[in-house]
Amino acid sequence: MHFCDECGSMMHTEGDMWVCRSCANEEPRDSQAEAAMTTQDGQRDDGAPDIADATQGSTETMQEPCPAADCDSDQAYYEMLPKPGGSYEVRLFTCVECGHKWRES
Template identity: 70%
Template sequence: MEFCDECGSMMHTEGETWVCRSCGHEQSRDESSDAAATTSEAQQEDGGPDVVDATGGTGEAVREPCPADGCDSERARYEMLPKPGGSYEVRLFTCAECGHKWRES
């Protein structure tokens, strides 16, 4: 994987060059660094981090209509999570019927 020196976006390969789709910057590919890159086939799945309820609450169901197409549920569970930077919290909902997730707008 290569990142653009100009804007920091992830670059994509086009033949023998790396091309940034955000700003158009191009740079030639280096065969030795490409050969040293680890592919997804060589990576090991570690299962990822455990997900915990950040509120420590029970996640009781509340009356909140599910916005998912085809779901008529009026019940959802929610949790409050701090926004990065700590300026305020965001309420995240999960539909009690279909499992659709959304945040309070």
């Protein structure tokens, strides 16, 4: 994969040139640089990411109305998780009655 130096868009190959479809910038292809690019075959698969579930290991509930239209519960399990790439946490809820999941907004 190669990105345009002019506009940052992904470039496409046309013969022996990289061509940007956004700004029409053209650059010659470098076979040595392309050989060093990592292909999907060279990447490792770490599997599917873990899915947060506020009911796992949580016995604490709090008063929080369920946003599901057909549920009148006002109790939910909750879990605090660090936001990926961020410096703060997000609170995840799971309704005690219907199991609906949502996060604090």
